[in-house]
Amino acid sequence: MLSPSSVRKIVFLAVAVLQSCASANFSREFENSSIRFSRLTSMPSSRAYMGYCSNGQTTFVIGGESRTGESFDNILSFNTKSNSWNEVTPVHINAEKNINSAISSGSMFLFNGTKGQLNSPLSPIDINVREVSYNNRIPKVDNVSINPQPLFKAGICEHKGYIYLYGGMVDHETYSNTLYRFNAKKKQWKQMAHLPKQMITYGQIVDNKLYVFGGQNDKPIDEIYMYNIKVDRWVKVGKLPEPIVDAAITSYKHYIILFSNEQVFVYDTHKGSLMRFQTNIGELKGMGATISNNNLIIFGGIKINNSGKEVFSSAVYKLDISKIIS
DSSP states (O other), rough: OOHHHHHHHHHHHHHHHHHHHHTOOOOOOOOOOOEEEEEEEOSOOOBBOOOEEOOSSSSEEEEEEEETTTTTOOEEEEEEETEEEOOTTOOOOOEEEEEEEEEEEEEEEEEEEEETTTSSSOOOOOOOOEETTTSSOOOOEEEEEEOOOBBBBEEEEEETTTEEEEBBSSSSBBBBOOOEEEEEETTHHHOOOOOOSSEEEEEEEEEEEHHHHHHHEEEEEEEEEEEEEETEEEEEEEEOOOOOSSEEEEEETTTEEEEEEEEEEEEETTTTTEEEEESSSSEESOOOEEEEETTEEEOOOOETTTSSSSSEEEOOOEEGGGGGGO
16 A cells, blocks of 8 residues: 555656646747837836835735936825826825835735835845735834745735745845745745745736746756746746847736736746737836726836937836737
């Protein structure tokens, strides 16, 4: 009779074989058709490398870097139906950029964040987990936990009351391959299976699976990896048509949507297919992307103008999600 540990190993091997088969059948559809975004009301101020998230109706922008190199200490909300921006008052956070943010269990949670200016060595990373009760009659922010591994440019996803943080940089030379899960209600942490690589990467969760796309470590990355939450295992599921080293990412139903290098990539998790669209937005980095009221919203970032100069942007772009999914 097989021992319980042997049974678990056999089950895992079977799962791995099935996943590798899925990887072998991965198909890519690179469509170079163009899509046109329309413009919405600009943000009150230009900013890049901000935290961002959405509750499905409202987009939130948290902190970020200004054109002067200073960081913002406020949270903005954007209503796509009324096309209007407001500040979440009287909430003030530490003035930081590269904040990771997610909405879970009715609150907004903030992780990481640094005060360093663009292209400067990494300054200390915020160790506090902040809970923003934005639905309160008077919104407030509280420190609710200590981050076991503060990271620069980590990835973040929320799924069924848990927030997943993965990858990023420990310092300006060391990339991370850690994956942590945070219980939003109990404020408890658990370390999960390591990523396949030490890297900065971009991901979303669909159907109990975390998909991460591209990124970078000591070189640009073009792989797509999938983490199965139920079995706590990673597997490679495909490759991108080109490395993605700076992206904004969001999801809608079973589609994962990335904006990077003037292009929108749409990954269908059911088919394992990838589509690519050219846009009228232009080259951006450090921007945000959310889905609000069935629209893909792209905002902020640093734009390259016609003379090749970097310019901080306050522009907001909208695309009906039906234009890029079937």
